[in-house]
Amino acid sequence: MSSRLEAEQLYKVFGRRPDEAVDRLREGADREGLRAEGTTAAVIDASFTVDPGQIFVVMGLSGSGKSTLLRMLNGLLEPTAGHVRFDGQDLTALSDRELRAVRAQKISMVFQHFALFPHRSVLENAAYGLAVQGVPKAERVERATEALELCGLKGWEKSWPDELSGGMQQRVGLARALATDADLLLMDESFSALDPLIRRDMQDQLLQLQKTLKKTIVFITHDLNEAMRLGDRIAVMRDGRIVQIGSAEDILVRPADDYVASFTKDVDRSRVLTASAVMDTDVSGATADCGCADDCETATPDTPFTELCAMSARSGHPVAVLDAKHRLVGVVAQERLIGFLGDAESAQEAAHA
Numbered sequence: 001m002s003s004r005l006e007a008e009q010l011y012k013v014f015g016r017r018p019d020e021a022v023d024r025l026r027e028g029a030d031r032e033g034l035r036a037e038g039t040t041a042a043v044i045d046a047s048f049t050v051d052p053g054q055i056f057v058v059m060g061l062s063g064s065g066k067s068t069l070l071r072m073l074n075g076l077l078e079p080t081a082g083h084v085r086f087d088g089q090d091l092t093a094l095s096d097r098e099l100r101a102v103r104a105q106k107i108s109m110v111f112q113h114f115a116l117f118p119h120r121s122v123l124e125n126a127a128y129g130l131a132v133q134g135v136p137k138a139e140r141v142e143r144a145t146e147a148l149e150l151c152g153l154k155g156w157e158k159s160w161p162d163e164l165s166g167g168m169q170q171r172v173g174l175a176r177a178l179a180t181d182a183d184l185l186l187m188d189e190s191f192s193a194l195d196p197l198i199r200r201d202m203q204d205q206l207l208q209l210q211k212t213l214k215k216t217i218v219f220i221t222h223d224l225n226e227a228m229r230l231g232d233r234i235a236v237m238r239d240g241r242i243v244q245i246g247s248a249e250d251i252l253v254r255p256a257d258d259y260v261a262s263f264t265k266d267v268d269r270s271r272v273l274t275a276s277a278v279m280d281t282d283v284s285g286a287t288a289d290c291g292c293a294d295d296c297e298t299a300t301p302d303t304p305f306t307e308l309c310a311m312s313a314r315s316g317h318p319v320a321v322l323d324a325k326h327r328l329v330g331v332v333a334q335e336r337l338i339g340f341l342g343d344a345e346s347a348q349e350a351a352h353a
């Protein structure tokens with residue numbers, strides 16, 4: 001499909017002789033050595049693709065290179081090496097003018113602190129990107145009104161930004177991005193400044209919108225739970241490198257290294273995991289019809305973790321996992337559930353949730 005985003009072996013080096021630094025990184029030089037010379041390798045050899053309709057989350061500690069990576073995706077920063085392709089076009093090969101045009105038409109950014117114009121109405125703020133595109137006034141009003149409605153701000157068009165709460169202001173930012181009809185949305189910690197409940201709301205709203213709009217979205221966050229909720233795929237960055245790309249479940253259950261594992265220690269596993277990820281697939285010696293059918297609870301591979309906890313607590317037996325043809329494909333013992341949660345207390349909580 002055309003509006004796929006591709007990053008190919010992207011590098012961004014700040015400081016002295018960046019090209020030479022890239023060559024040295026390719027030959028195995030390490031980032032710390034370069035730093036000692038006053039050169040920062042902010043992004044090292046990043047490659048990935050994002051298909052239309054996907055939310056690709058980039059997470060990592062502060063300074064790991066997330067924002068630098070994002071800015072290269074829309075050409076705000078020129079990569080030291082590598083390519084960015086969007087909608088079949090190599091953005092890295094465009095002139096500044098062509099790039100500005102692509103940015104105005106196809107790419108929108110939403111930042112952490114969305115800068116609204118204080119002396120323009122909510123509607124004018126939402127229509128700003130369209131004004132930049134040169135869209136005629138009547139159409140601007142129509143599209144911005146529609147985008148505000150999508151973001152739950154119907155009725156607020158004539159208000160001033162300072163009459164809105166922080167969460168609502170952030171929604172105006174989202175509406176501005178959506179109004180332009182850009183296919184690629186780049187979101188840098190867009191929800192991080194919001195308090196937790198509003199943040200959850202915004203996440204839900206984005207997921208809801210995405211179901212119909214099917215944009216190509218790159219979403220940066222520090223927050224693993226946010227990453228797990230939103231990301232179809234998640235890239236974890238460490239010291240400029242992408243150390244793992246995978247689904248929420250991959251990152252949790254099959255972390256590429258100790259760094260990723262430590263990152264995921266605190267996540268609320270119960271929301272992400274399903275029986276297929278936690279079951280013991282060695283079912284030799286067990287049968288679906290083990291004789292305690294009245295006590296045994298059965299699940300499917302898609303049964304969520306919290307439900308498994310509840311079943312296991314109810315029956316006191318391992319939960320049998322059956323496929324669509326009622327064949328036994330795995331068993332989940334309570335010890336196993338507890339192992340995934342880290343401690344018994346949270347298993348109890350999950351069981352009673």
Ligand SMILES: Nc1ncnc2c1ncn2[C@@H]1O[C@H](COP(=O)(O)OP(=O)(O)OP(=O)(O)O)[C@@H](O)[C@H]1O
Nearest residue numbers: 014040041042060061062063064065066067068069
């Ligand atoms: N313009 C610049 N000049 C020099 N160094 C820079 C520049 N921009 C970023 N860096 C450095 O590149 C590295 C990556 O920074 P970046 O802002 O991409 O990290 P981040 O993952 O977005 O961090 P945060 O979570 O704090 O936003 C850091 O070491 C930073 O100091």
Ligand SMILES: [Mg+2]
Nearest residue numbers: 066067068188
């Ligand atoms: Mg950043």
